[in-house]
Amino acid sequence: MNYPLKSKPKNENRGKVIAIITITLILFLGLFLMPNYLRVVATGVSLPIWSVTDQVVNPFFKIKNFLSFKGTLIKENLKLQDETVTLKLRQMDYDVLSKENQEIKTVLGRKNSIHRVAGILSKPPRSPFDTFVIDAGSSEGVFIGNKVYISENIIIGTITNVTPHTSLVQLFSTGGLKQDAVVSRTGTMLTITGRGGANFEIEVPKDTDILWGDSFLYPGLNSSILGNVYYIDTNSQSSFKTIYIRIPGNVFDSKVVYIE
Amino acid sequence: MNSLSQRILLFFSVWILVIAMPWWISVFVLLGLTLYYPFYIEVIFFGFFYDALYATGNFRYFGLLSTFILLSIVSIVRSKIRT
Structure with missing residues (x-):
């Protein structure tokens, strides 16, 4: 004999699901409607911690230098x-x-062009994206779209977000980002794709004249360097080759950037 | 120290860790905490914080969405494996 249930069993997880969805929606709306304000607050909270970390914690990583042999x-x-x-x-x-x-x-x-100097507050690997937070903002005359360099001729990205005292720099090497570039030796214009970590790649026909060490330049009269070829991957069964390009120098060791 | 004070202290400790440490360390810690605690909803806040601080372009909501999905999956799996 079947006994039908008079009352449905309580769903204990309903409250949790509603809480997760509600909080996510509220935070999503906040990011959508007030991204700059939230960035100002987040940067304000993070700045003291970054300063303390840079001054107190990072010197500990240099202790290993005291253990090197004198001869070395x-x-x-x-x-x-x-x-x-x-x-x-x-x-x-x-x-x-x-x-x-x-x-x-x-x-x-x-x-x-006049280059303004800005200090880097946060950079990868703190940031999971290829972005820098720098200590120059709209009050220092920085605008969205300004180009950013790590030296006089090496361009690394553009300003994508500005608050009164800080800015967010997106590197050209951000994963999936496409950027026009000119091969310095031949003048060929190509579109390179960011792979993250200051690296780019491009797939070209096998007979394209690109060699190891070739420089890729940012389009324009000023000829700023985007990157140099460090590896070419060829496959005998494919009619294409993959060119791997990297920004010169160590971008993630820099302490300052230059803004045009 | 009662459990609420412990949770608040843990929240601020993880917040400092998320700001100061490389992102992959934060991801490991947040994943561990989400699996350890029955309902670690603070992970959504930390995903949102990453987006507020660093995200731009195509990745503007990546942290918030990924932590939402992580917490949802963990909650669903926990509810199914409990007898």
């Missing part, structure tokens, strides 16, 4: 001295070429 340090010191002499000579050549470049630009009527 002497060898490294001599090697770095030789490199410094070579770099100083190259710097003199660079200064001469740079001055000539500026004079040519002046004759052509092009103005020199």
Whole structure:
């Protein structure tokens, strides 16, 4: 004999589901309607912690230098001295070429771009995205779309979000982001795709003239470097090859950036 | 110290960890806490915090959505495996 249930069993999880959905919707609306305000609050909360971490915790990672052998340090010191002499000579050549470049630009009527310096407050691996938080905002004359460099000629990204005292820089190497670039040696214009971590890739036909070490430049007269080729992946069964490009230098060790 | 005070202290500790540490350490910690506690709803706040601080372009709601999905899956699986 069947006994029908007079009352339905209580769903204990209904309250939890409603709470999860309600809180997620409220936070989603907050992000959608007030992204700048929330970024100002979040940055304000994070700034003291970043300062303390940079000044107190990071020096502990350098303790391993005290454990190096004296002989190793002497060898490294001599090697770095030789490199410094070579770099100083190259710097003199660079200064001469740079001055000539500026004079040519002046004759052509092009103005020199002024670069504002900004300190990096937070960068990967703290950030899960390829973004930097810098300490220059709208009150310092920074606008969305301003280009960002790590040196005079190496461009890394653009400003995508601005608050009164901070800005968010999105690197061109953000995963999935496409960017036009010019091969410096041949002048070919191609579209490279970000892979994250200051890396790009592009798939081209096998006979395309791109070699290891070629530089990719940001389109424009100023010829800023986007990256250099560090690996070419060819497959005998495919008619394409994959070019891997990386931003020169170590972007994630920089402490300052330059804003145009 | 009662359980509410412990939870509040844990919340602020994890918040500092999320701000100061690399993101992959935070992900491990948040995943562990979500699995350990029966209903760790604070993980949605931390996903939202990451988006407020760092997200831009196509990833604007990635942290919030992924923590929502994580918490939902963990809650559903917990309810099914309990007898």
